[in-house]
Amino acid sequence: MNPKEIHNRFQEFKNLQTQLSYPPPSTIEIAFFIEDNFDIVLNDQEISPDYIGDLSLAETFILNKLKGNQPCAESAEF
Amino acid sequence: MCGICGILKNKAGHPPEVDHLKRMMALLRHRGPDSSGYYRDHHAALGHLRLSIIDLATGDQPLSNEDSSLWIVFNGEIFNYLELRRELIDHGHQFRTQSDTEVIVHAYEQWGKDCFTRFNGQWALALWDTRTRELMLSRDRVGIRPLYYTQIGDTFLFASEIKSLLSYPEVPREFDPAGLAETFTFWSPIAPRTVFKGIKELQPGHIGIYKDRNLNIKPYWELTFPPAGTEKIQNEAEAAERLRDTLIQAAKLRFERSDVPVGAYLSGGIDSSVTAAVINRYTDAPLKTFSIRFEDSEFDEGDYQQTMIERLGTDHSDIVATYQDIGNVFPDVVWHAERPLLRTAPAPMFLLSRLVRNSNFKVVVTGEGADEILGGYDLFREAKVRQFLSRDPSSAKRAEILSQLYPWMERSPEKAPAFARSFFGKNLDPSDPGFSHHPRCNATMGVQLLCTPDMRNAFAELDPIRGLINRFPTAHQSWDLLCRSQWLEITSLLSPYILSAQGDRMLMANSVEGRFPFIDPNVIQLANSLPARYKLFALNEKHLLKNAFRDLIPQSILNRPKKPYRAPDAASFFPGTKLDWLEFLTSESQIKNANLFNPKAVTTMVNKSLKNKGTQMSNTDNMRMVAIASSQLLHDHFIADSNGKFDASVELEVDTIIELLITK
Numbered sequence: 001m002n003p004k005e006i007h008n009r010f011q012e013f014k015n016l017q018t019q020l021s022y023p024p025p026s027t028i029e030i031a032f033f034i035e036d037n038f039d040i041v042l043n044d045q046e047i048s049p050d051y052i053g054d055l056s057l058a059e060t061f062i063l064n065k066l067k068g069n070q071p072c073a074e075s076a077e078f
Numbered sequence: 079m080c081g082i083c084g085i086l087k088n089k090a091g092h093p094p095e096v097d098h099l100k101r102m103m104a105l106l107r108h109r110g111p112d113s114s115g116y117y118r119d120h121h122a123a124l125g126h127l128r129l130s131i132i133d134l135a136t137g138d139q140p141l142s143n144e145d146s147s148l149w150i151v152f153n154g155e156i157f158n159y160l161e162l163r164r165e166l167i168d169h170g171h172q173f174r175t176q177s178d179t180e181v182i183v184h185a186y187e188q189w190g191k192d193c194f195t196r197f198n199g200q201w202a203l204a205l206w207d208t209r210t211r212e213l214m215l216s217r218d219r220v221g222i223r224p225l226y227y228t229q230i231g232d233t234f235l236f237a238s239e240i241k242s243l244l245s246y247p248e249v250p251r252e253f254d255p256a257g258l259a260e261t262f263t264f265w266s267p268i269a270p271r272t273v274f275k276g277i278k279e280l281q282p283g284h285i286g287i288y289k290d291r292n293l294n295i296k297p298y299w300e301l302t303f304p305p306a307g308t309e310k311i312q313n314e315a316e317a318a319e320r321l322r323d324t325l326i327q328a329a330k331l332r333f334e335r336s337d338v339p340v341g342a343y344l345s346g347g348i349d350s351s352v353t354a355a356v357i358n359r360y361t362d363a364p365l366k367t368f369s370i371r372f373e374d375s376e377f378d379e380g381d382y383q384q385t386m387i388e389r390l391g392t393d394h395s396d397i398v399a400t401y402q403d404i405g406n407v408f409p410d411v412v413w414h415a416e417r418p419l420l421r422t423a424p425a426p427m428f429l430l431s432r433l434v435r436n437s438n439f440k441v442v443v444t445g446e447g448a449d450e451i452l453g454g455y456d457l458f459r460e461a462k463v464r465q466f467l468s469r470d471p472s473s474a475k476r477a478e479i480l481s482q483l484y485p486w487m488e489r490s491p492e493k494a495p496a497f498a499r500s501f502f503g504k505n506l507d508p509s510d511p512g513f514s515h516h517p518r519c520n521a522t523m524g525v526q527l528l529c530t531p532d533m534r535n536a537f538a539e540l541d542p543i544r545g546l547i548n549r550f551p552t553a554h555q556s557w558d559l560l561c562r563s564q565w566l567e568i569t570s571l572l573s574p575y576i577l578s579a580q581g582d583r584m585l586m587a588n589s590v591e592g593r594f595p596f597i598d599p600n601v602i603q604l605a606n607s608l609p610a611r612y613k614l615f616a617l618n619e620k621h622l623l624k625n626a627f628r629d630l631i632p633q634s635i636l637n638r639p640k641k642p643y644r645a646p647d648a649a650s651f652f653p654g655t656k657l658d659w660l661e662f663l664t665s666e667s668q669i670k671n672a673n674l675f676n677p678k679a680v681t682t683m684v685n686k687s688l689k690n691k692g693t694q695m696s697n698t699d700n701m702r703m704v705a706i707a708s709s710q711l712l713h714d715h716f717i718a719d720s721n722g723k724f725d726a727s728v729e730l731e732v733d734t735i736i737e738l739l740i741t742k
Contacts, residue, residue, distance in 0.1 A: 012314055016615060020624055020636055025616075028478040032466055033616040047475045 001038065003063055009037045010059045017055075030058050038062055080139070081106030081127035081586075082151040082225075083237035084204055085246075086213055087120075088291050092232070093739050094123035097728065102235075102242040103127055104730040105723070108414075109153070109238055109586045113138055115734030117149050122206045122213065126151040129589055131441060132159075134337050137177035138734050143187055144172060147208050149736075152179045153238055154201030154223045155593070157331045162196060186214070191285055194298045198331070198599055202280070204236055213288040219299045220447070220597050221269065221282030221573035224582055227293070228277050234288055239583075240277050240416045244716060245724050250275060251717050253674070255536035258418065262525045262705065263542040265420045266574035270295075273417050274716070282573050301568055302606065305556035309609045314625070317612050320604055322626040326356050328598030332443050333357040340441045340593070341366035341434060344394070345643060346382030348620060348627075348635060349445025349454070353595050355630040357443055358390045366439060369396040370430045374646050385632050397433045399426045401692075404650035405657045412711040414587040415579040419708040420522060420701045423645045427584035435588040446581060447596035449642075450572045451605045453560055453613030454620040456484055456640060460502065461514035461563045462617065468506035477503075482617050486641040489696070511547045511554065514563035515570070519543055524698040525705045528679040546570055558610035572597075647700035648692035651707055663710035672713035680706055 001009075013033055016022055025033065031047045034040065040062075042052075052058035083102040085094035099116055103125040107114075110127025117124045117140040126139040132155065142149045156162070159178035162185055167173070171184040178199075185193035186205055191214065200222035205214040215236060217225050227236040230248045237243050244251050257273035260266070269279035280286055283299035304310075311317050333340050342354040344367045358365045367387065372378040380396075387394045404425040411425045412418075434442055449455045460483055467476050477499050481492040491498030505516050512519075526537055546569065554562055577594075585592045595601065605613065608622070615621035624636050651660050662668060664684050669677045687695065687703050695703070714720050 012611075012615070015314070016618060016621065016625075019628060021633060022618070022637065026478075028475065029482070029616060031475075032462075032479055035466060035469065036462065036616055037611065041469045043470070044473050044475045047473075 001066075006038065006062060006066075007059065010055055014055055024054065027053055030055065034058060034062060038066070040065070080129050080151075080153040081109030081125075081238045081242070082153045082202065082204060083125045083242045084151065084206075084213070084235070085123045086234040086288065087122075088232040088234070093120050094118055096123070098246055099123045099125050100730050100732065101245045101728045102237055103732070104728045105241045105245050106238055107730070108589055111589050113733045114730065115139055115736070116732055117151075117206075117736040117738070119208060119738040121211060122149075122208075124149060124151045124204060124206060129440060129591060130338075131155065131591060132335065132337055133175055133177035136175040137179060139179055140734075140736060141175070141177070141179050141183065143183045148183055148187065149206045149208070150179060150183050150203060152182060152201060152203040153225075154199055154203070154218065155335065155591070156181055156197050156199040156201065157335050157598075158196075158198040159335070191216075191287075191298065194285060200594070202238060211289065215280055215286040215288070216298075217280045217282055217284060219283045219301075219599055219602070220568065220577065222577050222582065222592075222594060222597065224578060225280045226272065226277055227280065227286070229291075229293070230276075232291070234291075234293070240272060240274055241413075241716070241723070243277055244274070249277075251719070251724070252276075253713070253717065255533060256540055256542075258533070258674070258709075259526070259537045259540045260542045260545075261418050261420075262529075262537075263519050263523055264546070264570040264574070265522060266417055266571070266579055268546065268570055268574050273712070300551060301565055301602075302551055302553065303557045303561035303565070304607060305553070306558040306561070306610065309607060311608055314612060314622070317608050318622055318626040321601075321608075321622055324598070324600050324604050325352070325595060325626070328601050329353050329356040329443065329595040330360055331598070332593035332595050333360055336441055338440055339366065340443060341368060341437075341439045342392075343367070343430070343442050343444040344369045344383050344386055344392070345445065346379030346386065346635070347445065347641070347643070348624060348631060349448035349596065351386045351445075351631050351635055352448075352623065352627045353443050353445050354386065354390060354392070355627070356595075358392065364391055364393040366437070367392040367394045368430060368434050368437070368439075368442065369394065370426045371396050371398045372426070372645070373398055373400040374649070377644055377646060379641075382635055382638065385634055389632055395433060395437055397429055399429055399645070401646055401650045401653035402655065403429060404645060405653050405660070408650070408707065409659050409711050409715075410587065411584070412708050413715050414583045415708075416583070416712075416716070417579060418705055418712055419579060420525065420705055421645070422647050422650050422704055423643060424580040424584050425650070426645050427580055428587055431585045431588040431590040434590045440589060441591045441593065442585075443593045443595065445596060446576055446592070446594050447572065448620065448623065450564060450568050450576075451596050451602055452620045452623045453564070453610070454623075454640065455567065456619075456642065457514060457518060457567065458560055458563050458614055459483060459617050459619060460517065461508075461559055462614065464502055464506055464513070464517075465508045465559055467503060468508055471503070471506060479617075485639050508559060511550055511562060512543050512566070514559070515543070515566050521698050522701060525702050528675050528683065528702055528706065530673055530676055533674060560610035560614050561606070564606075646692075648687045648695045648703040650692070651703060652687055652692040654691065659711070660707060663714060664706065668710060668714075671718070672710055674709050674713065675706055 156178040159181040202223035202225035257267040
């Protein structure tokens with residue numbers, strides 16, 4: 001999945017909040033969303049408001065995590 | 079909607095007996111009170127009880143093709159019959175009526191057994207070809223309409239309901255432990271199994287061709303999903319727009335294709351709110367809507383119903399069900415359901431359809447199927463939560479997600495976290511094909527512990543869950559977890575229970591036809607083709623449906639916590655005054671007579687229920703109490719026949735008789 005696709009998935013979640021007026025997701029719900037969408041497993045340290053406390057923070061975290069795990073050219077898919 | 083039945087005789091000189099046919103028809107009278115008819119020749123007899131909805135003037139059955147070589151009895155509706163009719167006229171077919179029934183006959187002539195893939199509808203039917211002496215049975219894709227059969231020696235019988243078959247003199251009236259084992263695992267036997275020995279149900283999406291003493295059964299449709307990640311539509315807005323268009327078309331078709339007024343159920347949930355809101359756009363007069371309410375506020379949805387009624391401006395009627403109402407009507411409910419029940423939820427549906435009928439309506443559009451097709455059930459969320467737990471079972475944080483499950487339950491995981499961790503933390507292997515359904519099946523199987531040693535020994539030799547998993551299409555391993563869960567739910571609950579025990583049977587008990595836009599074949603095809611996340615986005619159920627119709631549904635309903643339709647269970651049997659039938663059927667002598675349950679276990683269960691008048695019971699104990707009551711009633715109705723319904727002489731005036739039997 002490339003950064004644009006990752007962004008789109010986060011955008012889908014954000015749309016859910018705005019279109020249907022849902023309350024902001026909790027950290028555990030964001031962790032659930034991340035694993036559900038990006039085929040990665042978070043450890044307990046990562047399931048923390050410091051890393052994934054809101055959707056914007058979580059998007060940055062995922063981009064960094066996936067880049068860190070698998071260094072590659074910018075255009076390549078993760 | 080109608081009732082159908084028939085007798086085929088394979089022995090020359092032994093034509094179908096008209097008295098037996100009339101007895102079979104009489105037991106289906108509730109399905110078709112408007113008119114009746116039968117056809118008989120030397121080999122076959124077809125009976126029909128009509129609930130007239132389309133072509134009131136000339137739609138009576140049995141009905142034939144132009145040269146009377148092909149005869150049909152049909153229960154259901156083919157909603158795209160006008161389009162098919164035009165196509166068949168172009169092919170040179172001539173029509174005598176305006177009915178959808180005649181369209182089936184000509185479609186079968188034109189396209190043979192492939193015709194069923196062209197039908198958008200809900201049906202169970204039999205076509206008798208006098209030339210080839212073939213009987214064709216067919217049932218709609220998801221099993222909205224029922225069709226049962228049995229063979230006794232040289233006689234083949236079919237009918238809309240089991241009671242009709244059991245009225246035939248030589249058909250044994252015995253329980254089948256395999257059918258009971260499935261019921262005490264999934265809440266219902268799954269076709270072709272029933273709870274009666276020798277009686278089978280034609281599977282949804284199948285045809286059966288009976289000829290020369292052999293019944294050859296084949297599927298014409300299969301419930302399937304694409305491999306995860308290969309779904310063609312990957313744009314949420316496009317998916318929402320297509321779902322909206324397809325569902326509007328499905329609802330419109332079900333509302334407009336009728337020659338009698340059509341009403342709608344309003345439960346207070348999203349599904350029926352969507353269907354009612356859509357069809358409300360296609361009527362000038364106020365839409366007639368119906369709701370069930372409960373005296374017990376734990377189950378009542380009246381506030382949400384009122385919100386939707388005001389939004390749509392409907393002409394509304396409702397009925398408030400008390401514990402006593404449910405307890406009083408339960409014997410009739412079991413008579414119509416024809417299987418043990420694990421929940422009382424069908425009983426209020428029976429009361430609701432009675433309200434519809436008493437309001438002079440006989441067709442309603444309802445929201446059934448949305449949860450299964452569009453990912454609405456808590457069970458789907460539960461499977462994903464358990465998958466999340468399975469990724470790191472030692473995690474201290476992951477169990478927090480359990481608080482998202484079953485918030486409406488009195489003993490919700492949020493209120494009992496230790497129990498929840500233990501209950502949902504078992505068997506955490508998402509690659510297990512039955513992964514999603516093990517917790518519910520295991521809880522239901524708690525009923526089996528109350529059975530007699532003989533019955534439990536019989537159950538021990540059976541493995542209903544393995545039997546169900548073996549039916550999975552081979553491609554299922556490539557499906558998303560949600561899709562595998564959906565397949566199991568549609569196969570094991572939607573078809574045999576929601577649409578049958580709680581659906582068709584409770585509607586037809588009061589001669590009311592249900593129509594279900596969410597299980598329109600085009601809606602199913604579209605929904606199944608979509609990425610799983612559009613249906614269940616993280617833990618947000620029916621996400622796409624909410625998104626697609628958010629302009630039509632009030633925010634308070636869109637955002638309400640998911641709460642499944644439920645009714646008071648054990649509490650309905652202990653309403654303060656004694657229920658005579660319950661006291662009689664749970665007596666030691668009657669328990670021994672039925673030989674299903676251990677008398678001591680039943681006494682313990684009844685005493686436990688009496689303590690708090692059936693309230694404050696665990697989920698499994700509620701199921702146990704309902705299972706005991708319903709199984710005892712089933713035995714009393716169908717095996718002991720204490721009301722003499724199977725031996726009574728038949729008083730049925732038949733309106734149309736087509737007698738081709740030449741007697742010397």
